[in-house]
Amino acid sequence: MKDLSTPDYLTKEDVTALIIAAKKTSGLSWEAIATAINMSPVWTHSACMGMNAMPSDKAQALVTTLDLPAEAVAVLEESPTKIWDQTVPTDPCIYRLYEIVGVYGPTIKALIHEEFGDGIMSAIDFNMEVTRVQHEKGDRVKIEMSGKYLAYNAW
Amino acid sequence: MKDLSTPDYLTKEDVTALIIAAKKTSGLSWEAIATAINMSPVWTHSACMGMNAMPSDKAQALVTTLDLPAEAVAVLEESPTKIWDQTVPTDPCIYRLYEIVGVYGPTIKALIHEEFGDGIMSAIDFNMEVTRVQHEKGDRVKIEMSGKYLAYNAW
Amino acid sequence: MKDLSTPDYLTKEDVTALIIAAKKTSGLSWEAIATAINMSPVWTHSACMGMNAMPSDKAQALVTTLDLPAEAVAVLEESPTKIWDQTVPTDPCIYRLYEIVGVYGPTIKALIHEEFGDGIMSAIDFNMEVTRVQHEKGDRVKIEMSGKYLAYNAW
Amino acid sequence: MKDLSTPDYLTKEDVTALIIAAKKTSGLSWEAIATAINMSPVWTHSACMGMNAMPSDKAQALVTTLDLPAEAVAVLEESPTKIWDQTVPTDPCIYRLYEIVGVYGPTIKALIHEEFGDGIMSAIDFNMEVTRVQHEKGDRVKIEMSGKYLAYNAW
Amino acid sequence: MKDLSTPDYLTKEDVTALIIAAKKTSGLSWEAIATAINMSPVWTHSACMGMNAMPSDKAQALVTTLDLPAEAVAVLEESPTKIWDQTVPTDPCIYRLYEIVGVYGPTIKALIHEEFGDGIMSAIDFNMEVTRVQHEKGDRVKIEMSGKYLAYNAW
Amino acid sequence: MKDLSTPDYLTKEDVTALIIAAKKTSGLSWEAIATAINMSPVWTHSACMGMNAMPSDKAQALVTTLDLPAEAVAVLEESPTKIWDQTVPTDPCIYRLYEIVGVYGPTIKALIHEEFGDGIMSAIDFNMEVTRVQHEKGDRVKIEMSGKYLAYNAW
Amino acid sequence: MKDLSTPDYLTKEDVTALIIAAKKTSGLSWEAIATAINMSPVWTHSACMGMNAMPSDKAQALVTTLDLPAEAVAVLEESPTKIWDQTVPTDPCIYRLYEIVGVYGPTIKALIHEEFGDGIMSAIDFNMEVTRVQHEKGDRVKIEMSGKYLAYNAW
Amino acid sequence: MKDLSTPDYLTKEDVTALIIAAKKTSGLSWEAIATAINMSPVWTHSACMGMNAMPSDKAQALVTTLDLPAEAVAVLEESPTKIWDQTVPTDPCIYRLYEIVGVYGPTIKALIHEEFGDGIMSAIDFNMEVTRVQHEKGDRVKIEMSGKYLAYNAW
Amino acid sequence: MKDLSTPDYLTKEDVTALIIAAKKTSGLSWEAIATAINMSPVWTHSACMGMNAMPSDKAQALVTTLDLPAEAVAVLEESPTKIWDQTVPTDPCIYRLYEIVGVYGPTIKALIHEEFGDGIMSAIDFNMEVTRVQHEKGDRVKIEMSGKYLAYNAW
């Protein structure tokens, strides 16, 4: 009877594992995968990690690109539940971003209020790019975020 | 005897309070203050909040611009101890930035590793700009971060 | 010298304290105050608590209604920094709302995704009403929330 | 001997997994499932997630609708232990609800006290609806909560 | 100007401090105070601590009994915001109660479900008594709690 | 070799699972099981959950009543390690008990000190009963706790 | 009116501060103070810190020994609310004790169960001594704890 | 290929499980096991739980006493990583020890400083005994700790 | 179908387990392994634990030294996600390091600012050595850290 309790369906975690395995096999970079499905590398990686949902055609393109099982298409289209385990991230590369929010968060808030009024930058109607900028004293990482300004309602 | 225990010197918090009061009196925006001392608005606001140290000439320029007491110059030059109280920020404008780190942190990390190798974006040799981008469906907030790539050492 | 460090300006907390005192003196209910400034009780109370910014005319109307000092107008217009101290609220009336989010949060999420697609209900372009509904087995509290649907971006 | 330790019975988690699999197979929406058992979508989804107990006839109807094993009926009738793992939810769709409680919780409390007296809105004798409201500037999510007013006892 | 920011009104904390001082002066026990206002000792102490609101006549009786200032009546009638600072109480007398909830909470839940159905014991429509029970092996503390059974809604 | 690492013995968790399965099969209530072993329902449930140790004759009686494997007797007699995972319980039925400790803990403490002196109610030399009390406005849950008064030592 | 809110009475914290000041003035050690009131140093220090209540004669003796104000007697007799701020103590001298509980706690528990049965060592009917033991490889701190064995109840 | 990832070696947890099983089979008490290897019960239990490393001859003696597999010797000799999961222990027998540290920690610290100077009791060069002390009002648990005094360095 | 969800690839954790097993089999010390691949013991151990990425030639050398499967080379080269589970480490050997940061962190910061200016010691362009120093009163552990000074940017 217990067998009833483990239905056969793929989860987002399963599909992420399949993608990682397929990426290793294929030797493709995230940039190459993004190009293959005609989306940005940031969004593509995020959706592959199960942190964003793919439109149907993009999910199909990814399955083709990486030779994933057809069942993965529907899973890639599902709305994810975005969960992160570490309230304060420990990996240095991610922690530095957390630190920037801690140090500069109130500054970003003050400048948004000064320029736009009482509101926020949306993290939903949002996009981001990560690029390399050459520099004589050592190349730099450039992160550009763009989010719609949302004004608070008064009613 | 107890009077001995409260020496007369200004702290970073005192100077921040003086700046806020002077800003209200003068009617200057953060952008205008930044222009007056010839620095960016992000850095200027951050240093005024006591989250960055000012070079001597900038501290002097700020004191002049806002008509602060002369004692404030030395305080503005001191290295701050960067402390934030909320592990997870509650203000929506700042929380959205925290959320972006939670959702996209692993993605930024993966793309940095792919493009640069094993390392991080520095949060010390770092700068940032916040600007308004006009858009027909509603203007957008643009945040550009630039940090030096730092490679991990092997020894 | 130390006197320099406590500039004379009103904070949001000061104005909230003034409002509470004036409300006691005047005997006005929140509903009456809201009516006087022609806004909803939820928004009015929230702005008086320093959790929302008032448009200029509303701030002026409130100052007139409650006979507050003129300096309060500018403070009421400032964008607040929304901070709450208790990660899990202890007051039973507020805890029950937290509990509802814990129990029904995933359900609300699932139904939004089913009805709208991959996105969320905005807490910024948002309004709420609290009303009394008569019921033979005991009157009921009705809370109606309305927030703009925001779709996730793919880029 | 160790085999003794894994008795063959279904848990709430098992039944939830069976429901999700059956829903995928059947292609039914939560709305359709709710209609089939003649209950609201909010309550139906919540009970399917193991966060509410089903009356016997509803459990039977669900088992029929989704072609679940007969053993699931008794499990659906059991009182659940309502557990959520994240003190502060990270998924943006659920976090916004948490944020609303943080920002407006004291306001809801004040208005309940003003309108009803010293008491709370019950989260037990409670129901909720989530609906779509069309709006020219973008459709809106409407959440209506209704809970019995419970007055504090004095003794 | 700053003087505007500290309006002259009593808070619940002020009144609690006045009660404790008056209790010391008068030499009355909590039991005696409760008798004087014709309420139970548990409720009386709790309301004096600012954790429950007093009906008008009881507030008046308390003010008379303890010779408090007349302004205290209105404060005692206000709905309190129930806040406790320690998630896990450290005082041994209170910690033991927390421990009982940890050890026997699931048992109380199971027995309520078995006897009543799917629901809870209300902590709002609730009362409690603390008494001394003589016992040859050492007297015992008896705590009796009584709360209305609240059944979960299905809708 | 790895097989060495999973010795064949039953744990408290195993026995609890066996008891739950046997209870379902037998259709016995906790009350009936308690009667069968001639102990109270609270203690019986708690011991079955692995939160109390059973005297040898009670363990034997339980094994007979529920037709458990003979190995379970020794396990039921073992001293449990009492662990609960949630510092603040989320299930509403258990949370309400936590809330009562938060709101009334200092009151119970004050009344114990007034009646007995400086000491506490033991949670070890302790017993509890949960009963249903009929009431015209809705039946009530009655919880009676009795613990030995323990006076602090001075030495 | 506000003056009403700060009644003139000494708190446990006030008395502790008076004791520390008087100890400095008098030059007495904790050992000497304990001897003067004919109690142990551990208990004496703990009661002076406000973590234990003093019997009337001991409170009187302490007030005489340290030339404290007469009002301090009643305060020393009050039952304290035992609060510590750091869940994990940071001071190395105290942390080591915490570490010992972490490392050896399960061992102490196992040996108590083996020697006494299912129960605990009381922290209420409890006493402790701290002494210096000379040792050729460096003197040692000896801590002796003695608490009454309390057996769990079965009912 | 995946089989490569689970190498066949025993961990400390495996050996602890083997010891518990062997102890049940043999019927030996911790005291008897300790006697058999000529060490104290506290240290012996602790090392068996994987919280201390055994010298080679003791590990060999334990393996002989309990008829463990020969591979266990090397594992018992390994330096353990001492981890405990609960920052605040919930089991009452262990919690009482934590409570003693909370209540008496500052007292132990003050007396060490008075007797020895600025330093601590080592938790490394440390030993402990747990014994039963007969007492007419109920037997008592005696815990004796002895740790080397370590003086802080000044340099 | 479910088999699809567990792709056959080695993780960093798998490789660490393989290394530990191979180290036991070979009897090599960390120092010897480090010498074999011509790197420092600190870096070598850290990379073997999956906390640093290995350059290709070092990964190959390690695989040869320990006779690991060839697939391990690519895994050792991957950038790790550096995660630690315990915010405050409990193992005494590691806790002491945490304690040193707590006690001396502000001192290290002050001296860096005095000597270098406003900046930090990099933990990325960083190396460390752990050595034994003979001493007549007992040998000492010497830890030498070296990190590049990074100056804060002003822009």
Next chain:
Amino acid sequence: MKDLSTPDYLTKEDVTALIIAAKKTSGLSWEAIATAINMSPVWTHSACMGMNAMPSDKAQALVTTLDLPAEAVAVLEESPTKIWDQTVPTDPCIYRLYEIVGVYGPTIKALIHEEFGDGIMSAIDFNMEVTRVQHEKGDRVKIEMSGKYLAYNAW
């Protein structure tokens, strides 16, 4: 009467504030102050911050060097209670040290065990130096820690 509660004595915090003020007035660096009292800069700064106790002659020398009030000598000699507020430090300069413990803690532990046996590096019999090392690619911060090796006891 209340005046009794604020005895006139200096605390460690008072003395630290006096030192900071005197340092500003005198213009001395920490290095210069350390030289003046003939101790290391790390220990001197730490003791000035109230994190270490000063031997009598060093306290006297500091008071002379910085022209502090004579009462400060006794306070500098007192054993401090070492408290830090942030479990995870936020200041980048201190956080990096925390990060190093997180990343390299297990490595340091493994190498100590390999080189010395089962034990730890003392944080009490401990000293540290912070120096600047010139380097062509940018100067480096060097931190050297030295702590006595302490072996675990077996008994």
